[in-house]
Amino acid sequence: MNMNMKKISIAVMMFAVMVLLAACGGAKEDENTSSSNESTDKADVVEVKHELDNNPVKVKKNPETVVVFDFGMLDTFDDLGIEVAGLPKANIPAYLSKYEDEQYENLGSLKEPEFEKIHALKPDVIFISSRQADLYDQFAEIAPTVYVGLDYAHYMDSFKHNMNLVADIFGKEDEVKEELAEIDERIAAIKEQTTDFDKEALIVLGTEGKVSAYGPNSRFGLIHDVFGFKAADEKIEVSTHGQNITFEYILETNPDVLFVIDRDAAVGGQASAKDSIENDLVKKTNAYEDGAIYYLDPSYWYLSGGGLLSMKEMIAEVEDAL
Structure with a gap:
């Protein structure tokens, strides 16, 4: 092989090495870019x-x-x-x-x-x-x-899970943390009062002259499970729509405190629960005689519930009852 051919071979080899190095560098850059994009995508989701x-x-x-x-x-x-x-x-x-x-x-x-x-x-x-x-x-x-x-049997756990989920999605971690701390503090203050509270409570939903009862672990059961009111009847059927009851049942159960939610008022009807519930039978209960029948705002308890605003208002209504 003459000198000119050797020079050409060396030049070809050097060019090939340069192309190979450039390709490797580009591949690594693409790999890094891809990895970076994937990391960014995960951070944004x-x-x-x-x-x-x-x-x-x-x-x-x-x-x-x-x-x-x-x-x-x-x-x-x-x-x-x-x-x-x-x-x-x-x-x-x-x-x-x-x-x-x-x-x-x-x-x-x-x-x-x-x-x-x-x-x-x-x-x-x-x-x-x-x-x-x-x-x-x-x-x-x-x-x-x-x-x-909401998981009514684990009300506060599911409520906090939802609030923290909102915090993660919308970048509201600090605000939610502060609000949940305030809610916990107010609930703790209520439970301090109900711990030694010897009165028993019953929760009823009134609609079109009929009533249904809610006990622990039910839709409105946080009055018992979270706020600590003793249940006048521990055996109420757990149901979204409540257990159908009569006014005779309310008298027989004889609650010391009666919480009432008026569904008719919530869905645009005339507020009728007070007229139907405060009848001759219910007037013989301890709750009526002690002036301990509380009509809860159905906007918070029936239509919404499980939100930051509604939770704070529900707490406020229970605080007023105490």
Whole structure:
């Protein structure tokens, strides 16, 4: 091989080495970039596990277009200054009447969502609770859907779980931590009073002249389980709709304290619970004779519940009763 050929071979080899090094460098850069993007993507997403989906629901942090189908969650957003795009406007609680404004899309009712309108909003996330659980798949087809139903047997655990979930998604950790601490403090003060409270309580829901009772571990059972009131009847059937009872039952149970929630007032009817409940039979109970019948605001107890605002108001009503 002559000298010129050797020079050409060396030049070719050096060029090949340079190309190989550049390719390796580029591959490493691509790998680093990909890894960085993946890390960023994970940092911008909250994975939510809930009972209606076998797989974690991926919700981007600080979502902009928010749809909510739970009034407790709506009052939480209101309390934390989180904007919503749409909600069901049928039977909005009076304390949340600002959301009747036209700037918020009307998406039907809690039980009958208008899916076409929801789809048109192109939401980043949808929040639902037990009233829409059967429709989860239809919501999930539109956008990541988060189930925030309450576990009544473990009320405070599920309530705090939902609040911390909101904190993670919307970057409200400090605000939620502070509010939960205040709530815990107020509940502890109530329990100090009820620990030695020798009076027994009964919780009833009144609707159209009929009554149903709620005991521990039930929908309104936090009066017993969280606030510490002794139950006048420990064997009440645990049910979302309560156990059907008669006014004779109330007299036989003879509660010292009677908590009443008026469903008719909550759903737009005439407030009738007081007229039907304070009859000749109930007037013979200790609760009536001691002036210890308390009518709880159904906006908080029946329509919403499980939100930061409603929880604080529910606590306030129990504080007043004590």
